[in-house]
Amino acid sequence: MATKIGTPAEQLAQGAAAPVTLSKEEILRYSRHLIMPEVGMEGQLKIRQAKVLCVGTGGLGAPLGLYLAAAGVGRIGLVDFDVVDSTNLQRQVLFGTADVGKPKVLAAANRLRDLNPDIRIDTFETELTSANALEIFKDYDIIVDGTDNFPTRYLVNDACVLLGKPNVYGSIFRFEGQITVFGYPGGPCYRCLYPEPPPPGLVPSCAEGGVLGVLPGIVGTIQAAETLKLIIGKGDPLVGRLLLFDALAMKFRELKLRKDPGCPVCGENPTVTKLIDYVQFCGIRGEEAPVITTNVPEITPKDLKARLDRGDDLFILDVREPHEYQICNLHGHLIPLGELASRASELDSSREIVAHCRSGARSANAVQFLQKAGFKKIWNLKGGILAWSDEVDPSVPKY
Amino acid sequence: MSVKVMIPTPLRAYAGKKDSIEVKAGTVAEALTALTSQFGDLKKHLFSDDGRLRSFVNVYVNDEDIRYLQKDQTAVREGDTISIVPSIAGGARV
Numbered sequence: 001m002a003t004k005i006g007t008p009a010e011q012l013a014q015g016a017a018a019p020v021t022l023s024k025e026e027i028l029r030y031s032r033h034l035i036m037p038e039v040g041m042e043g044q045l046k047i048r049q050a051k052v053l054c055v056g057t058g059g060l061g062a063p064l065g066l067y068l069a070a071a072g073v074g075r076i077g078l079v080d081f082d083v084v085d086s087t088n089l090q091r092q093v094l095f096g097t098a099d100v101g102k103p104k105v106l107a108a109a110n111r112l113r114d115l116n117p118d119i120r121i122d123t124f125e126t127e128l129t130s131a132n133a134l135e136i137f138k139d140y141d142i143i144v145d146g147t148d149n150f151p152t153r154y155l156v157n158d159a160c161v162l163l164g165k166p167n168v169y170g171s172i173f174r175f176e177g178q179i180t181v182f183g184y185p186g187g188p189c190y191r192c193l194y195p196e197p198p199p200p201g202l203v204p205s206c207a208e209g210g211v212l213g214v215l216p217g218i219v220g221t222i223q224a225a226e227t228l229k230l231i232i233g234k235g236d237p238l239v240g241r242l243l244l245f246d247a248l249a250m251k252f253r254e255l256k257l258r259k260d261p262g263c264p265v266c267g268e269n270p271t272v273t274k275l276i277d278y279v280q281f282c283g284i285r286g287e288e289a290p291v292i293t294t295n296v297p298e299i300t301p302k303d304l305k306a307r308l309d310r311g312d313d314l315f316i317l318d319v320r321e322p323h324e325y326q327i328c329n330l331h332g333h334l335i336p337l338g339e340l341a342s343r344a345s346e347l348d349s350s351r352e353i354v355a356h357c358r359s360g361a362r363s364a365n366a367v368q369f370l371q372k373a374g375f376k377k378i379w380n381l382k383g384g385i386l387a388w389s390d391e392v393d394p395s396v397p398k399y
Numbered sequence: 400m401s402v403k404v405m406i407p408t409p410l411r412a413y414a415g416k417k418d419s420i421e422v423k424a425g426t427v428a429e430a431l432t433a434l435t436s437q438f439g440d441l442k443k444h445l446f447s448d449d450g451r452l453r454s455f456v457n458v459y460v461n462d463e464d465i466r467y468l469q470k471d472q473t474a475v476r477e478g479d480t481i482s483i484v485p486s487i488a489g490g491a492r493v
Binding site: 147148149150153171172173174175176178193194195196197198242244246248249253254255256257258260338 | 407408409412418440453454455457459462463464466467482484485486487488
């Protein structure tokens with residue numbers, strides 16, 4: 001294929017339409033793509049003209065953004081409302097220590113522009129909602145879902161189905177990832193697989209959160225590979241197949257996904273015909289929900305400190321997991337919430353008991369459970385060990 | 400028949416921290432009953448109060464979704480693998 005050579009600036013001067021040629025510098029930059037017949041000039045020009053939206057610039061969005069920018073995807077949109085914090089750096093390789101405190105989309109855009117100054121980066125520093133999703137999605141060819149919660153995933157799915165755009169899906173939990181392409185013509189969508197999000201309270205306990213830092217790297221990179229394959233139209237896209245990855249066993253498995261004719265959004269008689277906002281709740285993302293059980297007796301960290309200093313006989317019950325106890329503790333008696341029912345006999349109901357966890361959610365459940373079991377003198381430490389660190393002893397590390 | 404039930408990471412805490420469990424069963428329903436009788440805490444994560452499989456949990460025999468086979472009456476044979484696949488949501492907060 002003959003190529004017209006021009007600088008990116010000259011190409012931009014030719015008008016708003018995406019340039020259909022590569023500059024001499026771009027030819028050199030993308031030479032490892034160009035010398036491969038599966039990509040070649042034709043594929044690289046498709047990549048140059050592609051418009052991809054990354055929903056989420058966290059663990060999955062980081063490798064995804066980096067590889068799409070490096071590959072020369074002409075226009076990349078980034079949606080995220082969050083700011084970089086130091087706990088992100090363990091896995092969100094887009095960001096450096098100097099980015100802590102900056103809006104993620106801005107830090108990400110800076111990094112991607114440095115990586116590839118020839119591409120256009122759009123930033124949307126906003127929460128994705130039913131009110132803005134269609135408007136944000138409409139300019140892009142492919143949507144990549146790197147979010148961390150069920151409400152947003154259903155929103156991304158439904159918007160993709162309504163707009164007829166493919167949704168490159170990846171999700172992670174601890175050591176395990178799931179990857180597929182939804183919303184491909186004739187293929188299934190997320191609701192074909194799971195018609196409704198799980199109700200609050202039934203997702204596995206917050207205590208089980210956490211993620212191996214490299215896992216989103218692997219899953220996000222697979223999403224990047226699928227995105228590039230969709231753009232160049234080569235290979236077998238991950239459509240109708242759910243790829244499961246277990247980093248502990250280091251195994252990939254593949255399950256069949258089918259388009260469900262009864263699917264509420266992409267089926268024959270859809271019941272979801274516009275976007276719905278599901279209420280936020282504690283997802284499987286290693287964070288605890290705000291305490292829902294507010295009707296249990298509480299004690300503030302300051303009051304607890306005052307009573308301990310006074311020499312009151314208080315029994316501290318820590319309902320976190322043993323590996324959390326190793327991070328920091330208040331020298332409490334450790335009974336993980338999941339074992340409380342079988343180990344309640346270790347507790348003396350005649351003593352005053354203060355239960356705590358990380359943020360106060362699990363221990364509220366513990367207090368409620370023990371009240372039902374007949375314990376009368378029991379309190380929940382308000383805000384957990386995090387609040388203790390904030391209000392009483394800053395030497396206690398937060399996690 | 401001895402079949403292997405694969406336990407996903409989020410549910411391992413309710414299944415003795417195991418990643419797979421061998422059970423004797425002739426159907427998916429029998430396999431899941433064998434599993435929940437061994438690990439009672441799993442029951443509420445897999446089934447709603449009316450005993451139906453929860454909508455955010457799918458079950459596969461080998462690589463096929465039982466919703467497109469005979470649902471929980473799907474027969475299993477010696478050496479089959481049953482996978483429990485719940486929806487997981489981790490990634491970035493948006």
